[in-house]
Structures are given as structure tokens and as C-alpha cells.
Amino acid sequence: MRTLVARLDSDGDVLLAGPAIRAAATAGEVVVLCGPNGVRAAELLPGVSRIVEWECPWIVHPASEVRPVDIEAVIALVHGIRVDVALVLTSFHQSPLPTALLLRLAGVPRIVARSTDYPGSLLDVRLRDDPDVPEALRALEVARAAGFALPEGDDGRLAVVDPPGPIWTPVRGGAPGATAPHLVAGPGPRRWSR
Template sequence: MARLDSDGDVLLAGPAVRAAATAGEVVFLCGPNGRHAAELLPGVTRVLEWECPWVVHPAPDVRPLDIEAVIALVHGVRADVALVLTSFHQSPLPLALMLRLAGVPRIVARSADYPGSLLDVRLTEERDVPEAVRALEVARAAGFELPEGDDGRLAVADPPGSGLDRPYVVVHPGASAPARTWSPDRWAKAVVALTAAGFRVVVTGGPGEAGLTEHVAGACGIDLGGRTTFRELSGVLAGASAVVVGNTGPAHLAAAVGTPVVSLFAPVVPAARWAPHGQHVLLGDQDAPCRGTRARECPLPGHPCLDLVEPADVVAAVAEVMT
């Protein structure tokens, strides 16, 4: 199975992985930004990592030796079938060509373009369904189905304890694409507002976000920025009463551990596909002019789709998802 994007994208492949795992071992090919999530997915037996030059941002150079190495690595797996999982704007065909050269006898993917001999099963229908459902449809087209009793929700294996006194609310202000999250000052004001409303607030972030989380936590929040692994973050989110987050991987990680999400969701990608696949409340103008642009940086002055949301709106949404 292949999903070459980031941790959130890989988490959304979880139901498809569990369906494929009913028939045997699942080897997961992912990018460097998706490996931590792939290692947490129930059903994955082995993870292969490759920095794909048409997916990773910023893109690495295309080098023949790298391509040949990946083909050789996949060839050594001796896979019976490959499921290539992509978003609606991505083509599976470059990777399908490599998989074919690696000797994979059966390749299944969704493709708007004519695949020639690159795909054995081609899905063409596009519907506004959650990405997790879209991925599961590829697995089903390959003949795999979820095991009995599996409801198709996101899941990760064995989140550890957080070691934090409960109850608490997590605020996760960072995102790899700035257009998909609130501005730092708005996050900081939300932490103050949540604290004033009686919530204990824990602020989380990745290794490169320590400055951001320190600013957002201020004097009110508990700053864990850069202090957790991805697996440890799953435990922090699992122990939370709610998680407030932009459209980024930890939103899907929160859904995977069953914690309700308040999503500051910019409409640069459709919420019907990318909203957290679990209990959630969306905040933000889903009809803003940036809708559907897939912008990484906000194309409009003042980031209006999100920065018109008030801290009081976040407090109310947290109370709503906790009821």
C-alpha cells in the first residue's frame, strides 16, 4: 500500500490498511513526513520510506539512483497487489509505473487519466466523501473488506498514557501550510479565553514549533511544544476532553484516538473530504473566496476565513463537543 504524503494523509488510509490486512501482510510505502503515522496504523507489518519528488514539499531533486533504489526495494517485497492511494488532485500513474517496473503484478488506484497497462483496476468516480472512505473504496475495488465489527473509523495502536492530570483541553496551533490554521495571536487569545472559562489548556506542537507554542501557551497554558514524539502526542490527545486544531495531521490523530475535535478549517480544501473523520465542530467561513484553491499561504489579506472566528466561538465549540 502506498500513500506518499504527510502524517494526516497516512492516518486517513487506516481503514483501507485494516481491510487489506485481512488477506495478509501490509507493507506501507510512505514519505518521510508520513512514517510516524504509518508506524502507528493497526495492520501495517512493515514501513518503507521514500521522499517522492512529485509529492514532498519542498521537492527533492529527481535522481536516477534514488528511483532505482526504490524500485529495487519494492521488488524485494514480492507484493501480490499494490493499492496506490492519492488525493483527488494527484495522479497515481508515476508511482504505478515504478511499481510495475518493480514487478508488482496487480495495481489498483483511482485515476482520472488513461492508465494504459499501469493499472489493473481503475476507479474513476469522484464524489465528495471523506478521504478515509475514498481510500477504503480502493481497497474494496481490490477485493478487500473490513473485518466483521470494524466500523471504518480511524485508529492507531496503543496510545500511551499522557502523564497529565485530567481533565484538560489540547490546543494545537501549528500546521505545515499556514493557510490551514489560525494566526498565532488568535491562538494565544483562545488559550486565555479557554482558561478564563475554566478549562485547563495543554498546547502541543512539533519539534520546529517550540517558539509558536511558547507564544500561544503564554502564562495560561502548559507548553508541550517539541516535547513529544508522534506516538506520545497520540497519548496526549487521547487523554484530552477536546482538541482545538487547524486542518493538519493532529486533527486526524485526535479523531483516531476518539477525542472530539474543534477544527479551525480553512476552505482551501473541501471539508467534505478533509474534515476530521469523527466527532467534530467546524469553525471558519467555508464559502470564503479562497475556497478550493489548495493554497499553502492565504491568498487574501487578513486571512478572513479563519481570523473572523472569535476566541469566544472556540470556547462555545469546545463546550459543544464535550456534551
């Protein structure tokens, strides 16, 4: 089975999709569709077989122009991957429906997401939204609704594999050799406190 996990935001958001990705990986290959600001995080997640980068115009800020050629290209790309099911993971303030429309046009036979809006035929499984559910758990619930479960012994915590390159950045003006983690998150609630 090949599962596409769409999380189109930045690194912090993609990291929070980790437990859902590990659950989907128990059934086969997982392809992550993410934005350019989420690729580094996707490279760190266990269970990811392939990463497809796409700058989604309704997610990035500032928003890029919606161009038919770009939409047609991503539809063709997803069609060529031939996934069996797609999980559209979003924050509580985002709608999964524009992404679900693209996936449906690409021929994805089964799409699962959370949505406050009526999805019509865009979603096969729709979970009602609850803004109080933490994002990692929101994503894992979508994976469970698609029929995936974490492997035995997996506690569902966030986890990463050894990074392909350094994730530490030298600290300017700090003590010699001082470093700090270089993790990027989007909106304030997901950033580390200062």
C-alpha cells in the same frame, strides 16, 4: 498475501488510509510505502506490518530533484519486498500513475488505484475519480476494489494504536502542564480548524 499500500503524503493523509490498511490486513501482511512526513502516522495505524520510507519527488513540496539513482533504488526495494498487490492511494488532485509505473517496473503483479487519466497497463483495476468522496472512503473503496473488506465489527472509522512515543507537545505560554495534540496535515481542507 503481502499488500503494499502507497500513501506518499504527510501524516494526516496517511492517517486517512487507516481503514483501507485494516481491510488489506485481513488478507495478510501490509507494507506501507510513505514519505518521511507520513512515517509517524503509519506507526500509529492498526494492521501495518512494515513501513518503507521514500521521499517521492512528485509529492513532496518543495519538490526534490528526480534522480535516476533514487528511482532505481526504490524500484529495487519494492522488488525485494515481493508484494502480491499494491494499492496506490492519492488525493483527488494527484495522479497515481507515476507511482504505478514504479511499482510495475518493480514487478508488482496487481495494482489498484483511482485515476482520472487513462492508465494503459499501469493499473489492473482503475476506479473513476470523484472529488466529492471523503479521502478515507476513497482509500477504502480502492481496497474493496482489490478484493479486501473490513473485518467483521470494524465500522470503518479512523483508528490508531497506542503511540510508540508522545504525540502531545507542551504549549508555550499556556498554563503549567498544558499540552496540545501534535498532528500534521497537508493542505488546508485536511487541517483542524482554528
